[in-house]
Amino acid sequence: MIKNLLLVFVMALSFTPLFSQEKPIEIVEEAKANRLFLYALNKNEKDLDVSITVEGTNFRQSKSVPRAVRVPAASKVLLTNLIVERGKRANYTYELKVSDSLSRRALRREYEPIKIEPRKKIILYIPENCKSCDSLISSLEKSHYLFTSYSFSEKPELKDQLAPAFINSTVKIDFVTTPIISLNGVLHVKIEDYDQLLEELNK
Numbered sequence: 001m002i003k004n005l006l007l008v009f010v011m012a013l014s015f016t017p018l019f020s021q022e023k024p025i026e027i028v029e030e031a032k033a034n035r036l037f038l039y040a041l042n043k044n045e046k047d048l049d050v051s052i053t054v055e056g057t058n059f060r061q062s063k064s065v066p067r068a069v070r071v072p073a074a075s076k077v078l079l080t081n082l083i084v085e086r087g088k089r090a091n092y093t094y095e096l097k098v099s100d101s102l103s104r105r106a107l108r109r110e111y112e113p114i115k116i117e118p119r120k121k122i123i124l125y126i127p128e129n130c131k132s133c134d135s136l137i138s139s140l141e142k143s144h145y146l147f148t149s150y151s152f153s154e155k156p157e158l159k160d161q162l163a164p165a166f167i168n169s170t171v172k173i174d175f176v177t178t179p180i181i182s183l184n185g186v187l188h189v190k191i192e193d194y195d196q197l198l199e200e201l202n203k
Contacts, residue, residue, distance in 0.1 A: 025050055025071070025098055027079075036082040036090050042071040043116040049099045049106045052079045056092030059084045068099070068106040074144035075111040115146045120201055122147035125158060125180040132192045133179045139194035162187070 025048065026041040036059065040050050049068040054061060059082040071077045084090045122140070126133045126149060140147050152159045159173060162180065166173040171189050173180075181188045183200055191197050 025096055027052075027094065027096070028076075031084075034084050034086060036084055038079050038081065038094070039076050040069070040071045040079050041076050041114060042073060043114070045073050045116070046100055047072045047102060049102055050077075050079060051097045053095045053097075054080060054082065054092050055094070056090060058088040059090040059092065068097070068103055070102070070106040070108050072111055074114055074116045076114050077109055077111045113144060116144055118145045118147075118201055120183040121185075122197075122201075123182040124149040125162060125182070126151040126153075127173075127176045127178075127180065128153050129177050130179055131177050136179055136192070136194060136197065140197075143194070 022045075023043045026043065028039050028041060030037045030039065038052065038054070040052075042048055042050075048071050050071050051066045051068045053066050061080065061082050066080070069077055069079055082090055082092070122145060124133070124137065124140075124147065137149060150158050163173050165187055176189055178189055178192050181191050181197065181200075188200060191200060
């Protein structure tokens with residue numbers, strides 16, 4: 001049985017100087033039989049090279065010098081695995097070295113795409129007669145971004161809650177045929193496709 005657990009052990013982090021990382025690499029562990037697999041979660045929008053050094057008791061590991069592993073943007077990649085002594089629990093600490101200066105020597109391993117929070121939180125409100133909503137939602141579902149969507153037809157009370165924002169606008173909420181998109185609480189009614197959404201996200 002595989003368990004997904006956020007690491008709760010004491011850890012030491014080491015980052016390359018001048019590296020402006022938006023979010024730190026997260027380490028998650030998965031246990032299977034007598035092995036403990038340590039994965040890196042990269043919730044940034046840039047590829048990173050990550051190496052891990054593990055120390056502790058009640059386990060064995062490769063004695064080779066740790067090599068950097070390429071962890072693509074918005075992905076989960078295996079860094080290393082520990083062989084746990086029978087009947088015991090691995091006690092360990094680790095040190096990470098993370099760099100955005102990508103090396104040709106970094107190991108390339110299979111990776112699993114993950115969903116990440118965008119720079120601005122995305123909420124879609126879907127009007128009854130929206131012409132471009134299906135296409136935009138489809139593109140978002142294929143992207144690596146987390147988002148939330150609500151339909152006025154299913155939650156009409158949301159339309160009433162948003163209506164005051166349109167009182168002094170030339171756009172009337174009853175006649176909107178594009179998605180109403182909230183980016184960090186700012187409403188947009190002129191975004192019709194994914195490219196336009198990305199443009200607003202990156203502003």
